[in-house]
Amino acid sequence: MKRIIAQLFNGLLLMAIIASCSDDTKLEEQRKHSNKKATDPFSDVTRTDENINERNPGPGGGIIMQAFYWDVPAGGTWYQTIESKISDWDAAGVSAIWLPPVSKAMNGPNSMGYDPFDYFDFGDYDQQGSVETRFGSRTELESLINTAHQYDIEVYADIVLNHNSGGDLEANPFTGTDTYTDYNPASGKFYRSASDFHPNAVVGSDEGVFGGFPDLSHSTSYVQDWLWNRSDGVGKYYRDELGFDGWRFDYVKGFGGWVVREWMNNVGGFAVGEYWDGNAQLLQDWVNSTNRTASAFDFACYYRMDEAFDGNDLTKLQGDMLWKRDAAKAVTFVTNHDTDEIWDKMHAYAYIFTHEGYPTLFYQDYEEWLDQDKLDNLMWIHRNLATGGTDILYADNDEYVARRNGNPGIVVYLNDSNQWLERWVPTNWGNSVIKDYTGNSNWEPTTQNDQWVKIQCPPNSYTVWSLK
Structure with a gap:
């Protein structure tokens, strides 16, 4: 029985090592791919946070x-x-x-x-x-x-x-015709005539x-x-x-x-x-x-x-x-x-x-x-x-990932395909547990020391990740 358990343990350990190597390879591939695809042609346009919280009932602003x-x-x-x-x-x-x-x-x-x-x-x-x-x-x-x-x-x-709209006809000296530019509002305020419209003197x-x-x-x-x-x-x-x-x-x-x-x-x-x-x-x-x-x-x-x-x-x-x-x-x-x-x-x-x-x-x-x-x-x-500011991390026909760089900030993952998708992405959080605040994924992954993490998104849906 111990031998069987040991054999099972060794087999599982080997599978874990292979999976880990596969994940590491995939991580490196996605890092390279993400770095290649993440460029936003308008990321260097001057932006400002001036009055961004002017109408702000919370850290992210008003609605x-x-x-x-x-x-x-x-x-x-x-x-x-x-x-x-x-x-x-x-x-x-x-x-x-x-x-x-x-x-x-x-x-x-x-x-x-x-x-x-x-x-x-x-x-x-x-x-x-x-x-x-x-x-x-x-x-x-x-x-x-x-x-x-x-x-x-x-x-x-x-x-x-x-x-x-709704004015009465009057002779318009600026057009030489009759125009609907005679306004006599019942409020008694802001009467208007032809001289208040185009053309005029x-x-x-x-x-x-x-x-x-x-x-x-x-x-x-x-x-x-x-x-x-x-x-x-x-x-x-x-x-x-x-x-x-x-x-x-x-x-x-x-x-x-x-x-x-x-x-x-x-x-x-x-x-x-x-x-x-x-x-x-x-x-x-x-x-x-x-x-x-x-x-x-x-x-x-x-x-x-x-x-x-x-x-x-x-x-x-x-x-x-x-x-x-x-x-x-x-x-x-x-x-x-x-x-x-x-x-x-x-x-x-x-x-x-x-x-x-x-x-x-x-x-x-x-x-x-x-x-x-x-x-x-x-x-x-x-x-x-x-x-915080925004970085686009990845975009193709079916996937889009962006990061908000504030405190706490988020990573948003949009999936326009008919299947579950996963992607390694860089975050602003190292060695931290994160969760999807939409409830569309029940993952709670831990970011690596270098702040990368793998996230997922359901078919034709979205997830939004932040610190747990």
């Missing part, structure tokens, strides 16, 4: 909830719907909510707010077919904002400055016209006063009377970055612009044109994720993105009320919640379409573990 989608239910109940969710969102890790345009628009109770008529009617006046907006009354809006503030959640207003045009709507001219002193200079103008009224903490600027391609700069210099708060372009350099140029007073939605990241996850080529994640250039000014997202192209959304959320930038969660993804528990888990990881 925005886009608290609406296109064609939310009409009838004036939406503000109440959102208010009822504030407590749960706070517990999940949301630190800010982005509301749709809150003022009365041309289409009144049917409008999503992007055809603004009266910037000071929040559901108070009987005009454009209703008293309340599609979303509710002013009282309900203020209650929602107050409840959010009780949970230390910021509230961002969607600001549409490029164009207006000051300037003929600006950077862009949207949908044939009258194009508001920000170059006239009257418009500037009502938008950001006056103490009772749009910006300061929304800040001081309604309690908004920040701004999402719609269609900023339609006017110069100086407009947002002047708003921010006079009003303050947080700002993000919708500069809809997949070119990261153009996004960076726009941020710079605001004198870095505003962030931009990272459309470059959005399109690279679509190519990577829906196109089954994770090397696309090595492409240029705003967060790689200027993480403090990049707002990342997976979908929004205008565009919903990414089908493999859980991989995309795993990406934005583990990488740099200020991530945005879409209402329907969280409340209706995706696994809420998995999103809650990724938000927890973002807030508590995902800190």
Whole structure:
């Protein structure tokens, strides 16, 4: 019996030695392969951690909830719907909510707010077919904002400055025709006429016209006063009377970055612009044109994720993105009320919640379409573990591995294949037990003295590793 046991022991020992040699060989091969593949062509782009924790409920930073989608239910109940969710969102890790345009628009109770008529009617006046907006009354809006503030959640207003809609016809001396540029709002504030739109006596045009709507001219002193200079103008009224903490600027391609700069210099708060372009350099140029007073939605990241996850080529994640250039000014997202192209959304959320930038969660993804528990888990990881700069360790069609270098930091492993995958990777932890905080793997490996470790990822899934 002892001989049999001894023979078994010797056999197992030999197998262990062979496995160890095989692992060592594989480790060396993967180290070489990883070093060859890990290059990020944008890793030397100047980045900054400036204000990275400005909206920071945890070490990893804040999370925005886009608290609406296109064609939310009409009838004036939406503000109440959102208010009822504030407590749960706070517990999940949301630190800010982005509301749709809150003022009365041309289409009144049917409008999503992007055809603004009266910037000071929040559901108070009987005009454009209703008293309340599609979303509710002013009282309900203020209650929602107050409840959010009780949970230390910021509230961002969607600001549409490029164009207006719903004006009456008037003779336009600058065009020689009749135009819909006569605005007589029931609030009695910010009357507009032909001289406040393009063309006018000051300037003929600006950077862009949207949908044939009258194009508001920000170059006239009257418009500037009502938008950001006056103490009772749009910006300061929304800040001081309604309690908004920040701004999402719609269609900023339609006017110069100086407009947002002047708003921010006079009003303050947080700002993000919708500069809809997949070119990261153009996004960076726009941020710079605001004198870095505003962030931009990272459309470059959005399109690279679509190519990577829906196109089954994770090397696309090595492409240029705003967060790689200027993480403090990049707002990342997976979908929004205008565009919903990414089908493999859980991989995309795993990406934005583990990488740099200020991530945005879409209402329907969280409340209706995706696994809420998995999103809650990724938000927890973002807030508590995902800190520091980013190094891409490996990328091919099916695999992507990146490391966040903060304290504690993480290693994220994305698998777009139909089989379990394993990979040796360098970490920032030596002789330490690590675990997968998503629960998708039950491994708890110990990193080697040289900080390398083997990790794994299930088929079509992701794992996120950090110190146990």
